[in-house]
Every structure is written in structure tokens, then in C-alpha cells.
Amino acid sequence: MTELVAAPGTTLTRTELEQRLPAHRRELTGYCYRMLGSSHDAEDAVQETMVRAWRSIDGFAGRSSLRSWLFRIATNVCLDALKGRRSRALPMDLNAEASPPVESSLGTPEPAETWVGPISDGAVLPASSDPAEVAVARESVRLAFVAALQHLPPRQRAVLVLRDVLRWRADEVAELLDSTVASANSALQRARATVAARQLDAPGPVDPPGEGQKALLERYVSAFERYDMDELVALLREDATQSMPPFRLWISGAQDIAAWMLGPGSGCRGSKLVQVQANGRPALAQYRPDPDGDHVPWGIHVLDLSGGKVVRITSFIDPTLFPRFGLADRL
Numbered sequence: 116m117t118e119l120v121a122a123p124g125t126t127l128t129r130t131e132l133e134q135r136l137p138a139h140r141r142e143l144t145g146y147c148y149r150m151l152g153s154s155h156d157a158e159d160a161v162q163e164t165m166v167r168a169w170r171s172i173d174g175f176a177g178r179s180s181l182r183s184w185l186f187r188i189a190t191n192v193c194l195d196a197l198k199g200r201r202s203r204a205l206p207m208d209l210n211a212e213a214s215p216p217v218e219s220s221l222g223t224p225e226p227a228e229t230w231v232g233p234i235s236d237g238a239v240l241p242a243s244s245d246p247a248e249v250a251v252a253r254e255s256v257r258l259a260f261v262a263a264l265q266h267l268p269p270r271q272r273a274v275l276v277l278r279d280v281l282r283w284r285a286d287e288v289a290e291l292l293d294s295t296v297a298s299a300n301s302a303l304q305r306a307r308a309t310v311a312a313r314q315l316d317a318p319g320p321v322d323p324p325g326e327g328q329k330a331l332l333e334r335y336v337s338a339f340e341r342y343d344m345d346e347l348v349a350l351l352r353e354d355a356t357q358s359m360p361p362f363r364l365w366i367s368g369a370q371d372i373a374a375w376m377l378g379p380g381s382g383c384r385g386s387k388l389v390q391v392q393a394n395g396r397p398a399l400a401q402y403r404p405d406p407d408g409d410h411v412p413w414g415i416h417v418l419d420l421s422g423g424k425v426v427r428i429t430s431f432i433d434p435t436l437f438p439r440f441g442l443a444d445r446l
Contacts, residue, residue, distance in 0.1 A: 128172075129169055129172055132168060132169060132172050133169070135181060136165055136168070136185075139181070139182060139185055140161060140165075141238065141239060141240075141241070141242070142182075142241070142281075143161045143164060143185060143186070143189050144157050144158065144161050144238050144239055145157075145238075145239035145240070145252070145255075145256065146186065146189060146193075146276060146281065147160040147161055147164075147189055147192070147193055148234050148238075148239055148256065148261070149255065149256065149261055149264055149272075149276045149280065150190075150193040150197070150264075150269070150272055150273065150276065151193060151196060151197070151203075152202075152203035152231040152232065152261055152262070152264070152265050153203065153228075153231070153232045154232055154233065154234040154235070154238065154436075154439055155232070155439075156196065157234070160189065160192045160193055160196060161189070163192045164185060164188045164189040164192050167188050167192065168184070168185060168188055171188075183287065183291065186277075186291060187291050190273050190291060190292070193269070193273070194269050194270070194273070197269040200228075202265040202266060203228070203229065203230055203231045203232075203262070203265045204229065204230065204231060204262060204265065205230070205231055205258060205259075205262045205358060205360070205429065206358040206359070206360060206362070206363050206364065206365040207356070207358065207365055208262060209363050210363050210364070210365060213356070213365055213366060213367035213368075213371075214364035214365060214366055215371070216366055216371045216372070216374040216375035216378060216379070217378065217379065218378070218379040220364045220379075221362055221364060221379060222362055222363055222364065223362075224361035224362055225360075225361050225362070225363060226361070227361065227433075229360075229361065230360040230361060230431075231258060231261050231262045231265060231360075232360075232431065232433075232436070233258070233393040233394055233398065233415050233417055233429075233431050233436065234256065234393060234394060234439075235391065235392065235393055235439060235440045235441075236253075236256075236392035236393060236394070236395060237392070237441075238439075239252070239256055240252050240253065240256070240395065251280070252280075252395065253395025253396075254395060255276075255279075255280040255395075256394050256395050257394050257395050257396060257419075258394050258396075258417060258429055259314055260310070260314065261394070262313070263309075263310045263313035263314050264276070264310065266309060266310075266313055267306050267309055267310070270292060270302060271302045271303075271305060271306040271309075272306070273288075273292065274288055274292070274299055274302040274303050274306060275303060275306040275307065275310065277291070278299075278303050279303075279307070285299050285300055285303075320421055320422075321396075321419065321420065321421055322420040322421055322422070322423065327423060328397065328420060331350065331420060331423060331424075331425070332390060332397055332399075332418075334346070334350055335347070335350050335399075335418075335425060336388045336390070336399065338350060339383075339386065339388055339399075340386065340387060340388060342376075342383075342384045342385070344373040344376055344377055347372075347373060347376070348369045348370065348372075348373050350424065350425055351369035351372060351424060351425050351426075352369065352421070352422070352424040352425065352426045353368065353369055354367065354368060354369075354426075355367075355368070355369050355372060355424070355425055355426050355427065355428070356426075356427050356428070357372050357375070357427075357428040357429075357430060358428075358429050358430065359414075359430045359431075359432055360429070360430075360431050360432070360433075361432065361433070362432070372428070382403065383401070383403060383413075385403070385404040386401050386402060386403050386404065386410065386413065387401075387402045387410045387446055388400065388401055388402075388416075389402070389442065389446075391415070391440050391442070393415060393417045393440070394417055396417050396418055396419060396420075397418050397420065398415055398416060398417045398418060399415070399416045399418070400412070400414075400415055400416075400437060400440060400442050401413045401414050401415070401416060401430075402445070402446045405445075409445045409446060410445060410446040411434070411444075411445050411446075412434035412436075412437040412442070412444065412445070413432065413434060414430050414431055414432040414433060414434075414436075415430075415431045415433070415436050415437075415440065416428055416429070416430045416431075417429045417431070
């Protein structure tokens with residue numbers, strides 16, 4: 116994004132600030148989402164950033180770009196929000212072993228603040244024509260990466276996102292965090308090591324968007340809506356996994372996923388799926404049938420595709436997510 120730099124000593128009016136803020140909202144939302152692991156928290160943090168900026172505009176004297184000034188405010192908002200809060204996670208982070216595909220594995224739902232949540236691509240990915248820039252942005256919001264970030268101390272988290280995702284220079288990060296370049300570089304190395312260790316179970320190279328991915332998704336939607344588990348299993352890699360926040364269980368293996376769908380998950384029979392994009396990945400919004408004959412929101416399934424197969428399904432069972440993806444409240 117082009118930096119908007121005022122001349123030293125220049126002040127902005129509140130009207131001018133309000134006109135410029137929308138151009139920064141998407142990038143700030145992506146930053147706050149990576150920091151906080153929740154689309155709801157990210158939206159709240161961006162709104163608080165905008166409010167703080169509006170209130171303190173008299174203190175902006177053009178010594179830095181408007182973008183840098185907003186990121187300083189957003190970083191402080193996120194650091195404040197993270198104080199005393201436990202890290203968000205995915206089910207694989209909480210349970211080392213996969214669950215058998217039986218109803219007793221379901222357990223009770225955990226509070227929403229336990230989990231890393233999904234976010235719509237439209238809220239965070241840059242409106243760029245540069246394929247390389249878009250590819251980097253997609254990888255930096257994938258669920259496994261965002262979950263790994265949550266294991267970092269908050270300031271290390273900020274350093275890693277600013278340096279490796281947003282490509283800030285070390286001196287810029289040091290200035291934003293009121294630190295030294297040496298300290299910022301040390302934090303970056305520690306953060307990189309931690310995140311790399313947390314992602315050792317990566318499902319393999321991700322299939323790029325294209326006709327192959329489109330065809331796979333169409334077959335997946337067709338098999339799911341017909342509830343043809345033989346066809347669905349054929350689309351899954353043998354070691355595919357499925358998790359279902361807000362529940363702790365996760366299932367490993369294509370056959371166990373099908374067993375779950377035909378057993379405890381059989382209430383999904385007759386569902387309709389709508390394709391969306393979440394966390395830089397293809398995703399499906401599931402509407403389950405209700406007694407009135409309509410279909411009502413049930414969950415958002417984020418899919419990882421590799422080698423022409425579905426290798427990971429993260430199913431967020433949360434109808435309140437649907438408005439965040441611009442989806443209807445019933446079909």
C-alpha cells in the first residue's frame with residue numbers, strides 16, 4: 116500500500132482523517148486478525164484503532180506516514196487486548212490424539228474465545244493484481260499459521276507479522292515498538308523458530324486456485340449434498356483430518372470421517388453448501404434442513420487441498436459467522 120506521508124509539522128483535520136481511514140481498514144483488519152486469531156476481535160480492534168486515531172489526530176504531526184501511525188495505534192490496541200488472555204487454538208493444539216468417530220467423543224462445546232476462528236478473504240486479502248503478493252497474503256492467514264502465531268508472546272507476534280508478512284524494515288519495527296533493532300531482530304528469530312516448530316504437521320503443498328481446484332470442489336459439494344460417502348471418501352486423502360470447533364474432538368482418516376458423517380454427524384444429511392473463501396482457502400457454508408422445509412445456517416468448512424485431494428477440513432459450527440461472509444440467514 117502506498118504510504119501517505121505528510122510534511123513534517125503538518126496536521127490532519129478529522130475530516131481528512133475520516134476520508135483516508137477506509138483505505139487502511141483491510142490491511143489493519145488482517146494485521147489485527149493475525150495478532151488476535153478472531154475475526155470478531157479483529158473488527159473490534161480496528162474500530163478501536165479508528166476511534167483512538169480520531170481522538171488523537173492533533174498529535175499526528177507528519178513525522179511518520181499515516182499508515183505507520185495507524186499501525187502503532189493498532190499494535191497497542193492488540194497488546195492491550197491480549198493482556199491476561201489465554202492463547203486461542205485449534206482442536207489439534209489441545210488434543211494430541213485423534214478421536215474415534217463416536218458420539219461420546221463430541222463432549223461439550225468450549226467457549227468461543229478458546230478457538231482461532233475463520234475470516235473472509237474479502238476482509239483481509241489485498242486488492243492486488245500481483246499474484247505473488249496475493250499468494251503471500253493467502254499463506255499468512257491460513258488457519259495453521261494463525262494458530263501457530265497464537266503461541267508467541269504478543270510482542271514477538273507483532274514483530275513476526277510486521278517483518279515477515281507486511282515486510283517492514285527492522286528499524287521501522289523497532290521504532291513502532293519503542294525497541295532497538297537488535298532486540299527486534301532477536302525477537303524475530305525466536306518467533307520464526309517457534310512458528311516453524313508448530314507447523315511440522317503441515318498437510319503438504321497447497322493446490323493453487325484453478326480449474327483442478329474448481330472441479331474438486333464441485334465434486335465435493337455434489338457428494339456432500341447427495342450424502343454419498345463413498346464418493347466423498349474418494350475425494351479425501353487417506354490421512355485427511357476433520358475438526359469441529361467449538362468441540363475439542365478431531366478425526367483422522369478418510370474412513371473415520373465418513374463413519375462420523377454416517378453416525379453422529381448424520382443430521383447433516385440433506386444440507387446445502389455455498390462456496391465462499393476463508394483464510395486464503397476454499398470454504399463452504401453449510402445450511403442444514405429445518406422442520407419448516409428451509410435450510411438454516413450451520414457452519415463454515417475451511418478446506419485444505421493438496422495433490423488433488425482434500426487433506427484437512429476445519430468445520431466451524433457457528434451460525435453467527437454467516438453475516439461476516441455476507442451470507443443469507445436461510446435458503
